[in-house]
Amino acid sequence: MCVVLVQKIYNFIEFCVRKTVLLPAIFASFIFFWEIIFFKIFIAKMPVHKKKTNGLASILIQDRFANPKTNKKLSAKHSITELTGMSILNEKLTIENKHIFNSKDALDNNSEIEANYDELMLSLDYSKSIPPRVPYDLVDKGEYKLVELDVFNKWKYLKRDFIFERNLEIWRQLWITCERATVIVQILDSRNPCALFNEDILKMYPSKKHILFFNKSDLVESPQDSLNKIIDARGNLDGISGYYSYSSKGSCFDFPLSGIIGLIGYPNVGKSSTINLILKEKRVKVSSTPGKTKYIQTIETPDFTVLDCPGFVFPKHSKIDLILMGILNIDQITDLSSHEKYILSFIGIEKLRKFYNVPESQNDFLTAMCLFKGWIKTKCLKTIVKDFANGTIRYD
Numbered sequence: 509m510c511v512v513l514v515q516k517i518y519n520f521i522e523f524c525v526r527k528t529v530l531l532p533a534i535f536a537s538f539i540f541f542w543e544i545i546f547f548k549i550f551i552a553k554m555p556v557h558k559k560k561t562n563g564l565a566s567i568l569i570q571d572r573f574a575n576p577k578t579n580k581k582l583s584a585k586h587s588i589t590e591l592t593g594m595s596i597l598n599e600k601l602t603i604e605n606k607h608i609f610n611s612k613d614a615l616d617n618n619s620e621i622e623a624n625y626d627e628l629m630l631s632l633d634y635s636k637s638i639p640p641r642v643p644y645d646l647v648d649k650g651e652y653k654l655v656e657l658d659v660f661n662k663w664k665y666l667k668r669d670f671i672f673e674r675n676l677e678i679w680r681q682l683w684i685t686c687e688r689a690t691v692i693v694q695i696l697d698s699r700n701p702c703a704l705f706n707e708d709i710l711k712m713y714p715s716k717k718h719i720l721f722f723n724k725s726d727l728v729e730s731p732q733d734s735l736n737k738i739i740d741a742r743g744n745l746d747g748i749s750g751y752y753s754y755s756s757k758g759s760c761f762d763f764p765l766s767g768i769i770g771l772i773g774y775p776n777v778g779k780s781s782t783i784n785l786i787l788k789e790k791r792v793k794v795s796s797t798p799g800k801t802k803y804i805q806t807i808e809t810p811d812f813t814v815l816d817c818p819g820f821v822f823p824k825h826s827k828i829d830l831i832l833m834g835i836l837n838i839d840q841i842t843d844l845s846s847h848e849k850y851i852l853s854f855i856g857i858e859k860l861r862k863f864y865n866v867p868e869s870q871n872d873f874l875t876a877m878c879l880f881k882g883w884i885k886t887k888c889l890k891t892i893v894k895d896f897a898n899g900t901i902r903y904d
């Protein structure tokens with residue numbers, strides 16, 4: 509009797525334990541299992557959106573126009589690619605015994621591969637202000653990016669004394685714009701048409717229609733002068749199918765447009781503003797900070813298509829010239845005071861004296877301006893450069 513009672517109590521306790529512990533445990537592991545499955549399928553595949561910060565913008569600007577001396581990480585990266593890019597590729601080709609040429613003309617011999625590689629490298633024109641485009645039909649698809657980077661590094665190394673766009677990804681966008689466009693429009697700042705006009709674009713794409721747009725005409729006395737300066741510099745207008753002078757901050761746009769129009773030019777010359785003027789509405793972003801447009805923007809209308817290309821700094825200028833022309837931001841220069849003489853003579857002391865109402869004195873102009881305004885030299889210089897670059901101080 510006692511044994512039966514104990515047995516019954518035992519069964520009852522076991523039943524309770526099963527109900528209260530085992531079942532929740534099974535239930536919990538079931539939930540846990542499905543959570544893992546759900547995370548793997550949905551959450552892990554969701555794109556991660558990082559919060560945009562000003563830091564990102566400055567990193568992008570630094571990446572495009574970084575001063576190797578002030579950015580150790582980038583300078584190391586650049587110096588290595590510039591100096592060893594070619595030997596790395598040769599090594600890679602030799603070690604992997606890969607063909608850089610069309611597989612139809614398959615070559616088994618390493619020396620032949622190197623000879624053809626050298627032949628390709630030598631056949632390209634590195635003298636232009638635009639990196640040479642590697643022909644697609646000469647290079648095996650798998651090796652194309654490697655060869656393209658190597659060619660770009662060689663070109664970059666040859667232009668190392670200038671300030672220019674160093675990001676291959678951005679140059680690809682210029683090539684794509686020019687290749688897709690039926691009409692290539694160079695947008696020039698009316699104040700500096702000759703410095704910003706790129707003759708190499710005409711030479712590299714001779715079959716395209718080339719047009720010049722002189723923007724910011726409100727900042728010059730006589731818009732016709734901008735065209736005359738180009739004619740004086742070139743001697744003629746050969747290869748240029750048309751030109752138009754305007755201000756995207758006012759005038760209406762009546763230039764006939766058709767086909768695929770690629771707008772190219774230096775940063776901040778008003779490419780995006782011109783597009784908004786043409787389309788009579790704000791379709792692309794405009795900013796006074798150079799380098800706003802980062803990727804090609806395609807705008808289609810029933811009559812024509814417009815391609816808004818990022819701005820390019822071609823390897824022709826010094827940093828201070830680019831800053832004075834408003835192409836680079838003033839924050840890109842750290843040694844502004846070392847250019848004091850150049851800046852003052854470039855703008856003209858008399859013009860500056862009149863503009864800032866600085867009285868004549870025994871001191872040199874900048875000291876007189878410092879005393880008059882109660883500012884330090886750096887602030888005076890920065891103000892002068894900013895006012896000149898954004899057109900507050902006029903050229904004429």
Ligand SMILES: Nc1nc2c(ncn2[C@@H]2O[C@H](COP(=O)(O)OP(=O)(O)OP(=O)(O)O)[C@@H](O)[C@H]2O)c(=O)[nH]1
Nearest residue numbers: 724756776777778779780781795796799800801819
């Ligand atoms: N005074 C004047 N300013 C202009 C004119 N057109 C554009 N701007 C100004 O120039 C600055 C640059 O204009 P954007 O249209 O962004 O120039 P962008 O060539 O697209 O520049 P990126 O995208 O950096 O290559 C802005 O502050 C505009 O307001 C113009 O005709 N006259």
Ligand SMILES: [Mg+2]
Nearest residue numbers: 779780800801
């Ligand atoms: Mg733009």
